[in-house]
Amino acid sequence: MELLITSLTLAGLLVVFLGGSLWIGMSLFLVGFGGLTFFLDIPAGTLMANVLWNGTNGSAMLALPLFVLMGEILFRSRIAENLFQGLSPWMDRIPGRLLHVNIFASAMFAAVSGSSAATTATVGKITLREFQRRQYNMSISIGSLAGAGTLGFLIPPSMVMLVYGIMADVSIGKLFIAGFLPGILLALIFSGYIIACGLRDAAIAPPDETRYTWKDRLYSLPLLAPVIILILIVLGSIYTGWATPTEASAVGVVGSLFFAMLTKSLDWQAFKAALMGAVKTNCMIMWIVCGASYLSVSIGYLGITQSISEYIASLHLSPYLLIFILTLMYIVMGCLLDGFSMIVMSLPITLPLIKQAGFDPIWFGIYLVVMIEMAQITPPVGFNLFVIKGLTDKDVGEIAMAALPFFLLMCAATVLLTVFPQIVLYLPGLMTR
Template identity: 50%
Template sequence: MDIVTLSGLLLIALLVLLGSGVWIAIALLSIGWLGMQFVPNVPSSGTVLATTIWGNSASWTMAALPLFIWMGEILFRSRLSEEMFRGLAPWLNRIPGRLLHVNVLACGIFGSVSGSSAATCATVAKMALPELKKRGYDEKISLGSLAGAGTLGILIPPSIMMVIYAVAADVSIIQVFLAGFIPGALVMGLYSGYIILWALLNPKRMPPPEPLMSLREKLSESAKLIPCMALISLVFISLLAGWATATECAAWGVAGSLAIAWWSGTLSRTSFWQSVMGTTRVTCMIMLILAGASFMSTSMAYTGIPQALAAWVQTLGLGPFGLIAALTVMYIILGTALDGISMIVLTTTVVIPMVQQAGFDLIWFGIFLVLIVEMAEVSPPVGFNLFVLQTMSGKDSNTVALASLPFFGLLVIAVAIITIFPGLVMWLPRLVFPG
């Protein structure tokens, strides 16, 4: 059977399995096994399955994944979110859009210690929506900014999604983390810029300004940000100074989040056990998907499909920008049906050879992919952030989706910017790792 026919058969089989509701991990394992049946003179499928899953799972690097998830679970159950809102709010009263910017800033700060889009969106929305509604802010822009800013949980390092990509693409986790800082600031700037523009164009839909605080009062409220900023500093100073690896930094993050929860009085036997069980469930789900993806990746390598696809793309004569445009469209379509983790593990095996063939750096491509996954988080019908906000606001899915549409467009602009100016992504990794 030729490569084109085989790849088409495997793709159809994968779509059938996913469409029938089979677990993604089981679907990946099944396609890997099916692909092995068409390859002569190779070890048995069972042997390849065992060695591949063990080889990809038993790694020191993968230990960072459950630790970062646990850090987010602990902080999700602390008072960090309320304290961040109160600490940021006094400084934004004179900026057009005022407290709407808290959504962006709070999501950026919490995202840096959470690593999860859903956790970031839910945590900030839990305290921001009631506060904004009480103060008379427009509900549509409140929901939209929360949906968009919630995605910062996977772009501002440390990020679970970045760890998964780094493992799947076999690149440095630290370098992917470093590459996310400037694009994260870029996206936050785009969001705040849109909020400012919206507020200037819709002054009647903004509530009256709140009473001004003295500098002493502002500083008193901002003191509540100290625990969060201290934790971020602990993790990243350790990382950048070379005191610890990414996995060890994740352990520092867990220790710091436990200290914050204890200091805030929210660390109890119940909350600790809930964080452990939540971490276990999420980690098991992700590890099972990664196991399926690693087996399928090995199977695809035996069949030669990725190399053939990369060669085929090259024959199309697409330039680098043409390839990125095609991949952007493809991932946006996938984002309407798959979650971010699934998008990464399903496609990296095939896409990475194409990207390398086109001359793109895999660290840069990781940030590109994370931005695309951010779009998936606010793309109906399965955008996780839309589900979170629909549940917390009581609005229907169409209302939340329409509110998030401008912020989806801003993510498209961010992808275009980092494609035209890749130095925005690669400057910091190259500065820290010049070799």
Template identity: 50%
Template sequence: MDQVFIAGFLIAALFVLFAAGLWIGLGLLACGWIAMAVFTSRPVGDAMVTTIWGSSSSWTLTALPMFIWMGEILFRTKLSEDMFRGLAPWMTRIPGRLLHTNVIGCTIFAAVSGSSAATCATIGKMTIPELRARKYPEDLVIGTLAGAGTLGLLIPPSLIMIVYGVATDVSISKLFIGGVIPGIMLGALFMGYIVVWSLLNPGKIPQPTERYTLKEKIFASRHLLPTVALIVAVLGSIYTGIATATEAAGLGVVGALLVAKLQGSLTWQTFKESLLGATRLSCMIALILAGAAFLTLAMGFTGLPRHLADWIGQMGLSAGALIVVLMVFYIILGCFLDGISMIVLTMAIVLPMIEKLGIDLVWFGIFLVLVVEMAQITPPVGFNLFVLQGMTGHQITYIARTAFPLFLLMCVAVALIYYFPGLVTWLPNQMIGNAAG
């Protein structure tokens, strides 16, 4: 049967199922069932059961709920307040002043979270009231927070990286380490934008109301110690080879509970809420992964991924041209789907193209995370836009407009890692060397 007809039929079926309000995971399962029942002679029931069990029984996936739980625990602590108190004294002399707490706060919290939305919400609940009270420009407050919140996906530990690693059989530890330098680089680009904007608009940034001596700044930094200790424990154990990503996730949960206890935030109520929140999100992701695995199997039986990869190959696209096409494709797809759904839904088709051109899979994973970050601040389905809409009361279109300059900086980051791939691959290679030594 014509592959174009099969592709068009399945895409239409998928959009009809989603438009009907069906959960994404169930929609993927239903679409896979339709593909196998209509276009193949394979027994659907046995294939579905086997695939769902295989996709959900991976040991690597155990890191996912653990990192989610760690983020849920920290979301309910006083971590954001402590981070603001520790960072604010150091920001008074930098152009842009306290606006930098949005970026640095998100960068630090991203290293103990794994979610863009959680990072945005946790830092925003503290910085937005403080910056508003000091009369900082509203559009810059909202825009920098929307953009910097996406660092929760890029700086390890990252839920998206775990999903990508499982889908492509790439080491999650390598992906985590590969995201460190690009994450710091993107944070630096965001801070550079704040500095330039502040120098061009000097009258719009409030003057500092307090002066701090070096001793006072160092003393205030004590509030950052719990977060820094947790980062060192989680990422340090992975980088040194002491622990796998799954083991580091367990260590992170214990560390998060300890931080919450020391801050006095750990009660039976917060413990129960964090556990239920992690369970709900983990089950949602597991259902999406199961649905995508079955749809991938069904598409494989139809021959669609192979024919599409051959068609792309016949076009003679270079690696650079394919990366540009995929970036545009994922940005458009991100207007309608969340990041995890985007990855698991497309890997069966995209992966053969990437492997055929010899593109490093760790590098491609970081590229994919950067593009998914862009989708977090593009309407109508930008998760960070929804988070900030609930926190600020602004319309999604307004928030997306304020975040657009940071969207462009993400495009710059993609260009930088393309022309300088060592930004992604150098640290993972060092990790391999250290492990071998």
């Protein structure tokens, strides 16, 4: 009974702080500090210092700011614009036409940025204006961008995978390679949906006067080269064992600077903006991670995590029913919290349950990333919805409705990954042979 009162008190405080628009990181710190101070005789300040040091001094954490910086450099250079121009000639004969550029440009940019918001903003700045000029159906144009933009978290390198790998103590290299096939699968599902819509109603993508020849398509390949080379360098160096994720992130920054200078699209002002954007993003992420780590340690000392795990285990749920319940929980959390908070707040409770149910932690990491992707397009705090709102004159509710079919497609992909876990585990299995 006492533990229940403690849990409800901490949960109530967290709701009050978050509902009062207090910073997420600060809310987590205050709740954790209050739990240790009022319910236990433990030096909360000393424990905080230990948690902050142990949670941030690992070399793997260095990969996070470097991948963010790489994405910021690409975001402010001409590389993404060239990516659109390079993909366009290859999409003009497929039902849905250039709408597929939203999918494949997002997938390719995701493979070098690691950020969902950066992917959505970069691709959206180029494609939405072009779709409007060509009189494409704006609902499916916006919806496909919102859905495909989430691939920034699933297709490696991924910032949320880094955070999960560090907290769950699993191989980041295996996590990265595990996200590759699910990312391709989700991109193909999105593209298949657009093809189906295009076959049902060709008006969603009106024919254009431009006619591309095979010569045009071949000439467009150099425009795709910088992104493809960066993908090969960053991911190839990790998968071949040539570099750790941290070293590969540094190589990625150097590569993005090289291609940005090669295309003469990164001046001193843009470079300073990239540095400032990377600092702001990393401070936000690290503040949340540190606060959530402190709260996780606090509820661990209070025995809340162990009690919840033991209670759910006593229900003797089947593995699939457990995943179904967790999916509902994460969908609700995704309506209220950002992805990083979802990971660090839930992992101490859910990871032991997942291991006990016989699921692989690598598989659960990818599953969790898909849940976070779904959170990116669910109101009221779906980040991708706000990014697109800044690019268009639509309100968040209208954008959310446009993204709804892609949310449902992600639900279908979750079912596939749960029923056929080898989609996730096949490539990591090759690394251990």
